[in-house]
Amino acid sequence: MTFVAVLKPILFKREKDRQLANNDSKLKREFRGNPRRAKAIRARLDELADADNLGLIGAFPQARCHELKANRAGQLAVKLDKGFRMVFEVVNDPIPEKTDGGLEWNRVTAVRILELAEDYHD
Numbered sequence: 272m273t274f275v276a277v278l279k280p281i282l283f284k285r286e287k288d289r290q291l292a293n294n295d296s297k298l299k300r301e302f303r304g305n306p307r308r309a310k311a312i313r314a315r316l317d318e319l320a321d322a323d324n325l326g327l328i329g330a331f332p333q334a335r336c337h338e339l340k341a342n343r344a345g346q347l348a349v350k351l352d353k354g355f356r357m358v359f360e361v362v363n364d365p366i367p368e369k370t371d372g373g374l375e376w377n378r379v380t381a382v383r384i385l386e387l388a389e390d391y392h393d
Contacts, residue, residue: 281316281319281320281381281382281383281384282362282381282382282383282384283383283384284383284384284385288384288386288387291312291387292312292316292384292387295313298312298313302388305352307352308351308352308355308388311350311351311352312351312357312387312388314333315334315349315351315357316357316384318331318334318349319349319359319382323380324376324377324378324379324380325347325361325376325377325379325380325382326376326377326379328349328376329376333350334349334350335349335350336348336349338374339358339391343358343391345360345361346358346359346360346385347359347360347361347382348391351388353390354390354392355388355389355390356386356388356389356390356391357384357386357387357388357389358384358385358386358389358391359382359383359384359385360382360383360385361374361379361381361382362381362382362383363378363379363380363381366379367379
């Protein structure tokens, strides 16, 4: 499986998502039924690209970045709209962990987007 980058340190699992992230008109067309979601996706991508590390995303309370649990352990999400989230994973090698095993957010410098917009709450 090939992973491609748009802006360091953001990688994408799917080429289609990378293309949408790099082309606002494609992004708007893809989400034409929900322009608010397209705007939120752009905002979250810009926030991730501008941050030197994941810990700085906490400065953007609208993102509501959080670690996922259970069958999604190792993944994180940021809020878009309603129940939709952008889901990503840390790709630092090795993954920075605290001594208690938790993720050291201030040392995360690279992520891979798994889903641009997903409602996993069902």
